[in-house]
Amino acid sequence: MxxxxxxxxxxxxxxxxxxxxxxxxxxxxxxxxxxxxxxxxxxxxxxVQDILVEDPVCRTLIPKHQAVRLRQDGKTYYFCSDSCCDQFTGEPGGKE
Missing domain, CATH: 1.20.5 (Single alpha-helices involved in coiled-coils or other helix-helix interfaces)
Incomplete structure (x- = not known):
């Protein structure tokens, strides 16, 4: 080759x-x-998309991950602000 x-x-x-x-x-x-x-x-x-929850005091819808949480009597409540949470706890029965 x-x-x-x-x-x-x-x-x-x-x-x-x-x-x-x-x-x-x-x-x-x-x-x-x-x-x-x-x-x-x-x-x-x-x-999972974030879930909207309703504030029991002012009825505002807020994303669950941004809400102020309060656990009371085995139930969790979600609030738009600390002032709504304080108002809720200031009333013995609270609104639901």
Whole structure:
């Protein structure tokens, strides 16, 4: 075999190896992206939206995570502010 043919064969093998390596890398990268997308979609589906609760004093609707909480007689009450909570506890029966 002549040196030119050996060089050409080596060049072709090198190009084929690079293409194959690139395809494998792209396939692995695409699978990883698909997995991340699936995990993101599942996380979006399982994310619970915040619930609105009503203040028993002023009847204002507020997000549960922002409300002032008061646990009394085994029941949890949610208030829009400390002043509504104080007003509720100042009245023995309180409004529900």
């Amino acid at each position: 002549s040196p030119q043919r050996l060089f050409l064969l080596a060049l072709l093998l090198y190009i084929a190896w690079r293409l194959l390596r690139s395809l494998i890398r792209d396939t692995i990268t695409q699978k990883a992206k698909d997995q991340l997308r699936k995990e993101s979609e599942q996380a979006d589906k399982t994310t």
